[in-house]
Amino acid sequence: MEGQVPEIIRKGREGCTGLKQIAFVSGKGGTGKTTLVSSLANLVQNKMLADCDVDAPNLRIIINGKVRKQEDYFGAKEAFIDPTVCLKCGLCKETCRFGAISEDIEIIPFKCEGCGACTLVCPVEAICLKEVKTGRTCVTETPMGTFSHAMLDVGAEGSGKLVTEVRKNIDGFKNNEEWVLIDGASGIGCAVIASITGVDAVVAVSEPTRSGLHDLERVLDLAEHFQIPLFVCINKYDLNREITALMERFCKNNGCPVIGKIPFDPSIIRALQEFKTPVEAGSKEVTEEIKSIWRRLTVEVMSLGKS
Ligand code: SF4
Numbered sequence: 001m002e003g004q005v006p007e008i009i010r011k012g013r014e015g016c017t018g019l020k021q022i023a024f025v026s027g028k029g030g031t032g033k034t035t036l037v038s039s040l041a042n043l044v045q046n047k048m049l050a051d052c053d054v055d056a057p058n059l060r061i062i063i064n065g066k067v068r069k070q071e072d073y074f075g076a077k078e079a080f081i082d083p084t085v086c087l088k089c090g091l092c093k094e095t096c097r098f099g100a101i102s103e104d105i106e107i108i109p110f111k112c113e114g115c116g117a118c119t120l121v122c123p124v125e126a127i128c129l130k131e132v133k134t135g136r137t138c139v140t141e142t143p144m145g146t147f148s149h150a151m152l153d154v155g156a157e158g159s160g161k162l163v164t165e166v167r168k169n170i171d172g173f174k175n176n177e178e179w180v181l182i183d184g185a186s187g188i189g190c191a192v193i194a195s196i197t198g199v200d201a202v203v204a205v206s207e208p209t210r211s212g213l214h215d216l217e218r219v220l221d222l223a224e225h226f227q228i229p230l231f232v233c234i235n236k237y238d239l240n241r242e243i244t245a246l247m248e249r250f251c252k253n254n255g256c257p258v259i260g261k262i263p264f265d266p267s268i269i270r271a272l273q274e275f276k277t278p279v280e281a282g283s284k285e286v287t288e289e290i291k292s293i294w295r296r297l298t299v300e301v302m303s304l305g306k307s
């Protein structure tokens, strides 16, 4: 019921009126999440794409297009000391609890958290905070639709904020599309939270392993916390049918439908080596299963909208 939906979810939904958003996530990397999203990118009409895995944006390796917007992203702040004003009194160094100011009263960049405490104690206003580049965002026009993505700089923090920027960028390029397919971040950290906030449904892509089952439990906790319907796709299900059965039982007991089981197919590995999706590589069985996943997902998501 809308009255019980948390504020953060409502805000996310307000930002994308008219678009149904589906985020594909996994408890860890390498489960086939991006492979599934790239295949759906081939099959689904009338959609936009967002790669929210800003630490390892692999979808952009498979999907190319013409750049429409590209910008540096300034997602952090760092202290800057003006040596021509500084009295070397050392008050800032004593105040900084992150040890980010050296004996010579110089900022140690990778230690500075940008908290601004030093600026408050400086008697001569020799310190200020400056914005620091932490990544780069990009929107491209591709044969598969408008595609928003970004890359976090090496060693930079704040992937959650950059993910939010990727999703905001989508909004500026809407053109009567119906869907946004989001390749979400892996894990359950802030980048994943930013990937799923306000979406209509989350699809957890899992592999049939003990750790995959544990990861699924963590994703379910997250989806439940944010009150977002969760669906599950088991990739390479035939490599361990016993754990697949355990996963199916877990999903049934927790009310998260298994919307598809993709078989292991060596042609998928060959396709990825050639930067192609399984659909482009002509894997018939896998293609049919992915089509069926999308049919099921659309029915489920559209019925959610009516409830
Ligand atoms: S901004 Fe905060 S972390 Fe950075 S130097 Fe100043 S007190 Fe230290």
Ligand code: SF4
Binding pocket: 081, 085, 086, 087, 088, 089, 090, 091, 092, 093, 105, 121, 122, 123, 124, 125, 126, 127
């Ligand atoms: S508090 Fe200001 S004046 Fe004192 S050492 Fe730091 S920057 Fe220099």
